[in-house]
Amino acid sequence: SYVLTQPPSLSVAPGSTARISCGGDNIGTKSVHWYQQKAGQAPVSVIYYDNVRPSGIPERFSASNSGNTATLTIARVEAGDEADYYCQVWDTKNDNCVFGSGTTVTVL
Amino acid sequence: QVHLAESGGGLVKPGGSLRLSCATSGFTFSDYYMNWIRQAPGKGLEWLSYISSRDNLVSYADSVRGRLTISRDNAKNSLYLQMENLRAEDTAVYYCATSPTHAGHFDFWGQGTLVTVSS
Numbered sequence: 001s002y003v004l005t006q007p008p009s010l011s012v013a014p015g016s017t018a019r020i021s022c023g024g025d026n027i028g029t030k031s032v033h034w035y036q037q038k039a040g041q042a043p044v045s046v047i048y049y050d051n052v053r054p055s056g057i058p059e060r061f062s063a064s065n066s067g068n069t070a071t072l073t074i075a076r077v078e079a080g081d082e083a084d085y086y087c088q089v090w091d092t093k094n095d096n097c098v099f100g101s102g103t104t105v106t107v108l
Numbered sequence: 109q110v111h112l113a114e115s116g117g118g119l120v121k122p123g124g125s126l127r128l129s130c131a132t133s134g135f136t137f138s139d140y141y142m143n144w145i146r147q148a149p150g151k152g153l154e155w156l157s158y159i160s161s162r163d164n165l166v167s168y169a170d171s172v173r174g175r176l177t178i179s180r181d182n183a184k185n186s187l188y189l190q191m192e193n194l195r196a197e198d199t200a201v202y203y204c205a206t207s208p209t210h211a212g213h214f215d216f217w218g219q220g221t222l223v224t225v226s227s
Contacts, residue, residue, distance in 0.1 A: 001170070033213035035153075042203060042220055043153065048213035086153055090211035095167045097143070097155035097211075 002091040004100035011106045018074040020103045022087030025068060030089045032070040034063060037102075038083045046085075047072060074105070082107045110134040110216045112204050117221030124194050124225070130187035130204030130218055137185040138162060141207040143214060144178060144189045146200035146223075154200075157189070158207065194225045 005023040012018040022032065034047040045054050047063040050070070060075045074081055087100040116128040130142070144156040157168045157178040166178055177190040187204050201222050205214035 031212075035214070037153075042217040043214075044217070045213055045215050048215070054215065084152075088153075088155075088213065092211065094170075095211070096169055097158070099153040099155060102152040 006100040006103045009104045020072040022070040028066045033088045035086045036083045112218035114218045114221035117223045128189040132185045138182040142187045143205045145203045148200040
């Protein structure tokens with residue numbers, strides 16, 4: 001089955017840029033979606049179809065997808081961005097959804 | 109606005125059964141694929157199943173196929189998950205989530221319902 005690999009954690013200073021990677025075999029040929037999950041809350045979509053922001057998501061959130069790596073970028077990080085972030089794709093071979101293992105972003 | 113509310117979670121013994129419900133409002137339920145996704149304590153997200161918007165096409169994760177059954181009632185704007193032969197590793201928060209298309213993203217989520225499988 002298809003596997004997505006994310007770094008377990010990332011620490012960033014306020015005002016800096018966070019880049020969260022999501023690795024997968026030829027992931028650049030797939031549509032990648034990203035979710036933010038704050039402590040004790042349900043996940044929220046922050047990017048879909050590689051780089052589309054849902055309404056209400058700040059422009060500071062962007063993403064790219066090429067080759068074997070997709071990346072979620074959070075510019076000008078704020079304390080409120082502290083959360084777990086998950087990438088997600090669809091494995092069309094078995095019609096199943098696949099989530100990455102998640103990255104915990106800590107704002108120093 | 110869009111609202112999804114799961115219910116039916118609770119404590120169940122190993123080998124037992126449980127039926128989860130997801131009541132929805134604020135959108136045209138029959139236009140959306142619906143999904144169940146779970147999260148074990150301290151763990152990541154695990155997709156379980158989807159059901160198509162109108163023709164009841166379904167798909168399940170290998171880890172739960174044969175023990176879980178997804179269904180929906182478009183007249184009641186509701187989604188269901190029947191769970192059989194529950195195991196300790198099924199302990200998790202169970203979320204329902206919408207998808208505007210097949211194999212797409214999950215644009216709206218409920219707050220989840222906790223299922224605990226323990227003797």
